[in-house]
Amino acid sequence: MKYSVQIVGVGGQGVLLASMVLGSAAMKAGHTVMMSEVHGMAQRGGSVRSTVRFGDEVYSPLEATGAADLIMSFEPVETVRALPLGNKDSAVIMNLDPVLPGNVAAGFETYPEIEDLVKEVRKENSNVITIEATKIAIEAGKAVAANAVMIGAVAAVKGFPLDKEILKEVLLEKVPPKAKELNAKAFDMGYEAMSKQ
Helix, strand or coil, X not given: CEEEEEEEEECCCCHHHHHHHHHHHHHHCCCEEEECCCEECCCCCCEEEEEEEEECCCCCCCCCCXXXXXXXXXXXXXXXXXXXXXXXXXXXXXXCCCCCCHHHHCCCCCCCCHHHHHHXXXXXXXXXXXXXXXXXXXXXXXXXXXXXXXXXXXXXXXXXXXXXXXXXXXXXXXXXXXXXXXXHHHHHHHHHHHHCC
């Protein structure tokens, strides 16, 4: 068994935490794990990408283009950018809440319509599941927990080989004590939202 996850987003969204949680959970489950460093700009607003590969015989953190089993995308435009990392059979989780680049926020450019981005992605891959992670995180208590929502959503992806309880346990080990309750709630809400789709 080999499983490969590409996690994409922009700086400040929690891509690094998500890759650490998935990698640590896979290790806890007894798999060999390889992770790439987070590519891209670490400061807020820059594209960020991380690869987590795990299974029985995993020798490199790098995955061949088009070979990802799962694309976990924290940002709509980044989903479109990341599609070549997977193929038509890859599972894709697409957060619909955008992070506006500086030039858009300043009014120099416009952000594409979310519906158009979803259509674009669905043309390439029919396994796309959309989620409003930031909106769900706000319902859970704080927007900052959107990455916990996304990790919960991953646990509900059909065929995802890691157990929900291990993922949740590792997430709660990685967040500060005062954030445990919020993250646990956000994780459960993400799992529930994904299970309904």
